Amino acid sequence: MKLNLLIPIVAGSLLSIPALAQHKQIQLPPEATEVWEPEPRKVTPGEENHLPPSDAIVLFDGSDLSAWKSYKTGGDAEWSVHDGIFTVAAGKGDIATKESFGDVQVHIEWKAPDVVKGDGQGRGNSGLFFMDRYEVQILDSYDNRTYSNGQAASLYKEGIPLVNATRPHTEWNTYDVFFTAPRFNEDGMLIRPAYVTVIHNGILVQNHYEVKGSTAYIGVHQYEPHEAELPIKLQDHGNPVNFRNIWVRKL
Amino acid sequence: MKLNLLIPIVAGSLLSIPALAQHKQIQLPPEATEVWEPEPRKVTPGEENHLPPSDAIVLFDGSDLSAWKSYKTGGDAEWSVHDGIFTVAAGKGDIATKESFGDVQVHIEWKAPDVVKGDGQGRGNSGLFFMDRYEVQILDSYDNRTYSNGQAASLYKEGIPLVNATRPHTEWNTYDVFFTAPRFNEDGMLIRPAYVTVIHNGILVQNHYEVKGSTAYIGVHQYEPHEAELPIKLQDHGNPVNFRNIWVRKL
């Protein structure tokens, strides 16, 4: 029926469609494959690409840590803000965002401590945690061998980065990270894992990496069910790592 | 230009397309979204769904182990063939297919030893290995608690099955497994992980599971680069597990 209705419509036009009988694809106006809805909303990029676009939630713009709290106490984040950057205050503990996030794009810039000190995991160690548990490692991995799944831009104790793109300790590193949150069913079983893509200083180092579970220093990573949105966390690992220009976009 | 060429063609036809100006999708013959090539080749299913279809490579049809070799010696597979089935001959070692495989569908049926003996990993233990290293666990997990990532239909020491669908030791279990092989780049870095889907007795227990690396009894699973096609292996874990009706299809 539908065919009968349509044939007379098209016949007589350019198409004349003997093609149909031979099961060939008929030539059609290109408008047939245009999709007009939804229209993507407009976002104004930053003046330079590393600066926050118009829809970003700015987590640090150089002035203060008002978007953060102490992870342990829930009180003020007591890391050191100075010269438009902030620095881990060893012993003050991790800091976490006041806001919670699920699927996000994160831009963060970090620089190893001013004085090179320690080796391996002991040199310029911090970490960027998604959902309070999935860690992208921050480490001064410039000329500083450690285990491959623990170097800068690794999913800590999980995913080895494709290459080592770390800049020397006098330069700022950037991470652009796309994180999508995991899903669990009613049994608490994992239905969809988390994924992470990491670009380190403009270089792809984790490409749609499937996260294996909650980051653990000791033992195998396992998933455990959790909320759909949770804070982002930065780690106090005892080294005065520097940070600046942090922003996120909800995906 | 293309638009100009097409508008006169279509205008005057049924469409008359004032729609175009309003950016609406024009109505088109349904043939526009028909795709005729390639034509999927015909496969005749088995008389029943668990029997080998016409394009299957049969690895055991009840008669002999001619498709298999001893994994250790490369000589004959010395497991015991009897009554149209075969049974692990403890101490004879693993057996491997003579043919190599990359992406495959595997159907395999197994039954726990006739006498229930041992506990946990000690009861009815064997394993189905893809590419000589990625193990789908075979275990008598009926009323036999062990670690969740080591029970029947787990990716051994990796992926917990969604549910426990094991039949009692007097009944045959079936696995239908879809395996896609991993890829590595020239640096030996993993570009695409392996994936496994497992249906246990008709029940989905692993859904497009991303394999973490080579199965290991001890230590964290890691990928190491390997050939594109490798044998399938069955494990001698010292328990007289029974097998029948094994076939594969190259995907």
Add this chain to the structure above:
Amino acid sequence: MKLNLLIPIVAGSLLSIPALAQHKQIQLPPEATEVWEPEPRKVTPGEENHLPPSDAIVLFDGSDLSAWKSYKTGGDAEWSVHDGIFTVAAGKGDIATKESFGDVQVHIEWKAPDVVKGDGQGRGNSGLFFMDRYEVQILDSYDNRTYSNGQAASLYKEGIPLVNATRPHTEWNTYDVFFTAPRFNEDGMLIRPAYVTVIHNGILVQNHYEVKGSTAYIGVHQYEPHEAELPIKLQDHGNPVNFRNIWVRKL
């Protein structure tokens, strides 16, 4: 043996481990990679694999259509139940489940009309719709050429099955389908597509296929945001296709 090798390493306390200094992986007890929680709940498979397991929601067991309603009117499903099967009553319209579903495993058995009649899309046409919009095609594709993305086990007007595994019209076909629902963000943009795996008569024909959008007879498939759970639908395409033994499991 592995255990014996481990004794000297681990005994005498963990931390002397000279291996450490050489950056080698230390040998550890195999328990280190056991994961005991969560424990998968037990499901009793059907007596045969195609019969409903203990956690299935049975949509048709041969007796009546009480799990279904008329899609158009919302009233009773008026298809014909007889001899333990049911048959499309041409003109009565589609039928839909009373219950809604998101991620599901579906088992369904269908048989072409008793009399072979018509060609191409006109022969034994029906359809299995997930979430009221994503169609796995049902068609008598045995010796009945049509467009490849419209034959049995295609994602209709989208995904061509890997092979044609259709049985002749005198035999029952089975589909085992694993469907995972799409997700949309607050803008209504697609964040995660739907996926479908289809096993046709025991043969893998769609492997974690990414659905392109809502099935459409005319025009390009596009996603539109919708609820997280929606009914499953069977299509009245005017042909007396037969059904039996339908069950689903929520994933």
Add this chain to the structure above:
Amino acid sequence: MKLNLLIPIVAGSLLSIPALAQHKQIQLPPEATEVWEPEPRKVTPGEENHLPPSDAIVLFDGSDLSAWKSYKTGGDAEWSVHDGIFTVAAGKGDIATKESFGDVQVHIEWKAPDVVKGDGQGRGNSGLFFMDRYEVQILDSYDNRTYSNGQAASLYKEGIPLVNATRPHTEWNTYDVFFTAPRFNEDGMLIRPAYVTVIHNGILVQNHYEVKGSTAYIGVHQYEPHEAELPIKLQDHGNPVNFRNIWVRKL
């Protein structure tokens, strides 16, 4: 058995593990989850992130089009090089890289024509083609509505970008694209689709997008089997779009 053997081994050490008997995970040295091989090779990032890193293949550094050829004739690429940039020479046809690529990271910068002219698809139109067929659209989409799946950063006539991040015609746009090539089996059936991630001016707009098939102006996109590596192409759509700073990295 293994448990019994291990308890005495580990007991007496730091852990004392009564946990074992209750099937809990034993505490182990953190070294157990360190992975030292492979060691990611070192890559020196560009002085700024948008500049080519040490392992990049530079396709345009401001001087000449020696990395490119005319797509139609295979002879010299005849687009206009000036002021450290190059510009589409309308009518000279598409240009393609001399080298072929499979999985790649691509950085490209483009700017709409100096004079704003035309509307919709007619304004500042070009395209970045992977493998000679998969197009990421280039278009002056700043205040220039067209169909959503045809605007800047769309997979042309396929994938709508998550947001519209286009800069005005006086500014340079950047695309950072991660492309992974599709795979086909011996039947010519698609085994693994292509994926594309696109970052537009620092903003994620395509996240591991599954490509539907070869880009087509008319008709539905379908896959057809092709070589594992093929040139990258830039489109002459008749508009003098400007380009600079193009580099790729093989993944």
